[in-house]
Amino acid sequence: MDILRSHWSAGPAAGSAGPLLVSLTEFTADRALDLPGIARAGLRLRRGWPELDGAVGLWLWTAPLRRTVGSVSVWTDEASLRAFVGWRPHVEIMRHYRRRGRIRTESWTVESLDLPQIWRTARRQLPLAAADMAGSMRSGRGDGL
Numbered sequence: 828m829d830i831l832r833s834h835w836s837a838g839p840a841a842g843s844a845g846p847l848l849v850s851l852t853e854f855t856a857d858r859a860l861d862l863p864g865i866a867r868a869g870l871r872l873r874r875g876w877p878e879l880d881g882a883v884g885l886w887l888w889t890a891p892l893r894r895t896v897g898s899v900s901v902w903t904d905e906a907s908l909r910a911f912v913g914w915r916p917h918v919e920i921m922r923h924y925r926r927r928g929r930i931r932t933e934s935w936t937v938e939s940l941d942l943p944q945i946w947r948t949a950r951r952q953l954p955l956a957a958a959d960m961a962g963s964m965r966s967g968r969g970d971g972l
Contacts, residue, residue: 830890830950835942836873838882843903845938847883850908851949853897856928862889865896868920875916881907883940890953894928899949901940908934 856862869887876882883901890896902908911917933952937945 830888830953832946833873833887835884835886836876837884838876838879838901840881840883840903840907843883843940845940846936847938847940848902848905848908849935849937849945849949850900850902851897851933851952852900853895853931853953854924854928855930856894856896856924858927859891859894861924861927862891862894862896865924868924869896869898872916872920875914879907879911879914881910886946897953899946901937901945 854865856865866889873885873887876885881903883903885898885900887898888896900908935948
């Protein structure tokens with residue numbers, strides 16, 4: 828089972844030095860019919876990325892056959908991540924979809940913006956990783972979302 832990943836989208840704090848906060852979000856939809864709307868909502872949020880203080884960058888990802896979508900985002904600090912969680916467009920999307928599936932989040936700190944290492948760590952955090960770890964990672968250079 829492949830995980831498809833968007834290209835890296837740099838945020839306004841892309842040049843920030845560490846330590847940095849990484850946030851992994853995983854949403855598993857109850858119904859496959861909800862996936863297109865969820866994906867569009869994620870892309871809309873990504874378009875607003877340049878205006879988010881403390882946003883270093885993010886990937887969107889999906890495992891469509893498992894009805895799972897998510898993001899790996901990097902922030903300058905926890906306050907910036909909390910501000911995003913309370914950002915009106917994010918709140919509206921969560922209100923619309925939160926009862927349509929299960930959400931899980933993880934976060935950790937890194938000393939520097941090492942994108943390959945951040946993705947490897949995030950990938951290991953996903954519960955579906957155990958079954959398909961070998962050969963499933965994409966390059967992330969415009970291969971999907």
